[in-house]
Amino acid sequence: MTEIQAGAGVAGEATSDQVPAIELDEVVKEYVSHGEVVPAVKGVSMTIGEGEFFSLLGPSGCGKTTSMRMIAGFEEPTRGVVRLHGQDVTNVPPNKRDVNMVFQSYALFPHMNVWDNVAFGLKRKKVPDGEIRRRVGEILEIVDLVGREKRRPREMSGGQQQRVALARALVNRPRALLLDEPLGALDLKLRQHMQIELKRIQREVGITFVYVTHDQSEALTMSDRIAVMNDGLVEQLAGPREIYERPATKFVAGFIGTSNLLSGVVRAVNGSSAVLALGPDDRVVVPIRETVAEDDTVELTVRPEKITISTERPEGDLSMVEGTVSEVVYLGTSNSYAVALAGGAEITVFQQNAHDSTTTAERGDTVWLSWQPQHSYALQ
C-alpha cells in the first residue's frame, strides 16, 4: 500500500544492491488464544538494509513486538518467509540466528554479574577465553560500564541495566540488533541521553539496528527509515522526513505529530493537483497521487507549522481558508491557535514567536489561514 513517490529520495529505498540484512516477505502471525484466532501481524513485507537504523513505529498492539520476535526466531510465522542476509531462516531457532535482541525489560541474568552477563553469548559460541576477555572489556568501555563488572543487575540503575543489555547483545557482533522499546522504562532525561548514546554506538559498531518504539519523536530523530504499523499492517515505510512531511495515510498523518485533516469535494483537476471546494472564498489546491475525478471527496493534511495566520486575505498562489479563532495558547517559543472553519473542521496552527510576543489574533477574531499547496498532501 506504500507507493514510494518520485523525488522521495533514497530514504524510501533499501540501501543499494547488496544483500539486505533482513527481509520479511508477506509475513503473517496468528495466535490462538482461548480457541480464538488472534491475527497479530496480517501480512508484512519489509526489506532492511545492512547498517540501517530501522524503526517499527505504531500504537500499542499493532504487532511491532510480534514482528520483531519473528525476526529473532521466538515466534514462527503462520505464513510468509523471514530471510537474514538472503537465507531463509523461517524455521531456524533463535540460538542459531545471527541476530541478538535487547528486551524491553532487559531480561538480564539476575544471578550473574555484569561481566558474566555480557560474556554469556561468547562463551556459548566457544570463543577462546583471551578473546572473550578482550571483547567484553571493549564493549564495556563503549557502553561506559568499566569498573562495574562485578555488580549484579539488581545493584544497578535502570539506565545501567539498559547498557548491560545492550553490551550483552552487541558483544557478539550480531549481524543485526533487535531492540524492543529499549528505552521504554527510562525517565525522559535518561531516555534522551540514551537515544544519543544508541545512535553513537550504532555508528561506532556499524550494525543494523531494528528498533521498536511507540514514541514517534524517538523514531523520527533516530531512524534512517521507519515502518509505521497499524493493526498488523505497515501503513507507510519511508524515511523520517517523508513520513512526517508526506504522511501516506490518514492514520500516519494522525499518528505522527499534530496534523490537520481537511476534506473537500474536487471542483477541478489540473495535472497533478486538484482544486477543492471548501468555503465560498476559500481556495484549496492540493497535489494528488492517484487519479481523482471531479466530485470525488479528497482528504488532505497539512502540518500546523506550515500554516500562516493573518487577518487579511493573503495574495498569491497559496491555499487559503477562512475561520474563527477558538483558542490561543502561548507555548513559549511559539503560539498555538485553534481555528474553527465554517465547515466544522478545526485547524491547529503553530506560529513562532520570532520578533515580539504579541499574537496576531485573539479569540473570536476572523482570520485567514494560508499555506503553500506543496505542503499539503492528499491522503489515501
Next chain:
Amino acid sequence: MRRLRAALTPYALIFPGGVWLAIFFVVPTVVMLSLSLQSGNVADGFVFTWNWQSYVDGLTNYHDQIIRSLVYGLAATLIQIVIGFPVAYWIAFKGGRHKSVYLFLLLLPFLVSFVLRTISWQFLLSDNGMLLGPLKDLGLLPHDFRVLATPYAVIGGLAYNFLPFMVLPMYVALERIDPRVLEAANDLYANKFQTFLRVVLPLSLPGVFAGVLMTFVPASSDYVNASVLGGTNTTMIGNVIQNQYLVTQDYPTASALSFTLMALLLVGIFAYAKALGTEDVLEVAAR
C-alpha cells in the same frame, strides 16, 4: 506524632508473633535446656545439678540412631529433590493456566492427617498387601520379600510425607523466573540444555535450598515413619526421644538428646549454607 507512630509500627507488627514465639518456643526451649542438665527421677523429682552426664550417656548409647536419622533424612531429602524438581518444573513452566489446579492436586493427599497417610503406606507396603501381594502371586518376587520394617520403607515414607515442603519452594523459585530471561539465553546461542544448566538451575537453587531446609530438618527428627513403617533396626532418634519422654520418663536424657540433635542440625545447616555460598542464596530467596 506521626514519626513516633511510624517508628513504632514495625514493633507493633512483630508483637503478636514475638509474644507467641517467646511463650511457645523460647520458654519450652529454656525449660528443656535446664531439664537436660538436671538429675533425679520422676518419683523423687529432678534437681538442677549441671549434670552433663545425660549428654554423654545420650551420645554413647544412641549415636547409632543419631547417625541413622541424619542418613535417613539426607536420603529422603535427595529422593525428594529428584522427584520434586521435575514436578515443580513442570507445573511452573508447562502448567499454563491450570497451575493452581496442579498445585492443589499436589497438596490434596496432604490434607489427610500425617499419621493416617503413613498408616495407609503401611497397608500398601505390607508383606502381602496391595503392592507386594500380586507381585508375589505372579512370582515376580520371592515370598519372603518384604519392604516394611526395612530402611527403604522408612526413607520412602519420609520422602513422601514431606514432599510438598520440597516442591512448593522449588515451584516458587521456578515460577518467578522471567520467561524473557530464558528467551535471552536462547537468543545468546544457548540451546535448551545449556539454558537449563546455566539459567534455570542456578535461579532455582534458592528454592531447592529452602526445600532442603524444610524437609531435611523435620525428616531427620521424625518418629512417626520409623514407628509405623520401620522395624527394630530402623529406630530413629525421634523414636528414642519419644520413648525416653513418654515411656522411660528419663526427661534429662530425652532433653539432652533433643538438644544434641538440634545442635547437629544447626551445624549442618550452617555448613550447608556456607558451602552453597549463601548469603546470596538467602538473599535471592528473600527477594
